[in-house]
Amino acid sequence: MPVLMSMFMPMTTSASAMRRVLAALLFTAIAVAAPCLAAPALPGGILRDIESIEQDLEAADGSGDIRALEARALSQAERLAGGNAADRWARALYLQLASEAAVHRKAYVEAAEHIAKARAVRGIGTDMRAHWQHREASLRLGGGQQARGADLLSDWLGEHPGDVADYWQLAGAQARLERWEAAKGSVSAGLARDDSPSDAHLMLAASIYQQSGEDDKALRMLERLLARAPENPDTWRRAAGLAQRLGQHAHAAALWEAGWRQGVLEGEAALERRIRLHLAAGTPARAAELLKAALEQGRLGDSLAHRRLLATAYQQARVRPSALEAWRRVAEQSGEAEDWLYIGQLAARWGKDAPAREALSRAQSLGSEQASAWLSYLDQHPVATQ
Known part of the structure; x- marks a missing residue:
């Protein structure tokens, strides 16, 4: 029947x-x-x-x-x-x-x-x-x-x-209608009743939580998704971006590293972001190591911007000889008085009298009035070598 x-x-x-x-x-x-x-x-x-x-x-x-x-x-x-x-x-x-x-x-x-x-x-x-x-x-x-x-x-x-x-x-419909607060309630109810939400439902939950200002919950949804479906590079990018927006810079760098090591994140843009995330996470020595190797191996273009980034990484890592050398290469490549002035100021602050005077003289020759003032000051107050 x-x-x-x-x-x-x-x-x-x-x-x-x-x-x-x-x-x-x-x-x-x-x-x-x-x-x-x-x-x-x-x-x-x-x-x-x-x-x-x-x-x-x-x-x-x-x-x-x-x-x-x-x-x-x-x-x-x-x-x-x-x-x-x-x-x-x-x-x-x-x-x-x-x-x-x-x-x-x-x-x-x-x-x-x-x-x-x-x-x-x-x-x-x-x-x-x-x-x-x-x-x-x-x-x-x-x-x-x-x-x-x-x-x-x-x-x-x-x-x-x-x-x-x-x-x-209901959550999907409310999301399509951009009723984010209502959708958040429906998603929470769905998650409370679903021991193993599908990949699509985890992605939906992440989107709804993010749109309703619950970035921490959105990040947890993405991490649950990545734990079982790590093959989508966009999910790694989104998770790292959320962690960074939450101020969790070390977490963001760790997520990016995981995606990179699994071969999901690749290419020049991904490598550069990997380096910048290490800088933001307070691991500049690692950033400098990665960038130096990438420049030497031709994996990143030997551009002025990348040279500035390398100098910044060495400076933040307090590797002073490497930092001064990296900044010197930046100044030689740019030919700008401001770059030579910056090296002179940095060297003077670090107690490097000879490098400071040399850089300031180069800046002066390029028309920097501040460099002239700095040289006069150093003549009157010699730098104590450190």
Whole structure:
């Protein structure tokens, strides 16, 4: 016996038929089954017609057949409008059949309209009405009516426990509507009920938490995702970016290192960011080591910007000889008075009199008035060699 018939068979059926009804009802929610069994008894002709439409729908293999069955169900529903309780119940069942026919041809909005009419039939039990509201919500979401579908599903979940799929579906709809606070609540409810959320759900949760200002929670979602699906470089980039935005620079550098070592992050841009993250994380010696090797091996272009970065890394790492040498190479490459002036000031501060005077003299020759003032000062106050 088709499932639809078994759900709605009245109490007047034979004992053998009732056994089949009860067996089928084991696969449906108790909240829906109880009112269905108490539904008005339907005439045998109506029951046979409903069963015939359902069987034909299951066997239909073309859109023309499906449309014809949908039209037949709608015609019967229209004929029964305004009748007695049994007629109204039969009308609701025909409307559900029409809805399922529309689903077969992927016309989800039309399917939702049919089920909405079934839900609105006078005298339908509260539990059945709620069951159809849940169905309508899913159909409207499937048909792109995000706002209406989300409102229906949210209202339904406000009165029914739902399952984990309901909360994820609602969260996705609310995210598409940019209702971030509401989506955050739905995601939290979904996570509380889901021991092993899918990769897509973890990514959805990360996006919603990030959009609602919960960067720490977003980062945790991404890290859970990376632990089992580390192959997406964008996820590594996003996780490191979130850690950096949270001020967790060492964490950001560690994430980038992990992605790099697994071969997911690669190329010049990724290498340069790796170096800069080490600088931000307070490990400039490691940054200098990586950058020096990259320049020597030709993995990064020997540009003025990269030379400045190397000099900065050595300076932050307090490797003074290497820092002065690196800055000297920057000044020679740029030919700018300001770079020579900076070297002179740095060398003077570090107690390197000869390098300081040499650099300041180069800056002076390039027109730096500050360099002249510095040289005069050093003549009067010689630097104590350190």
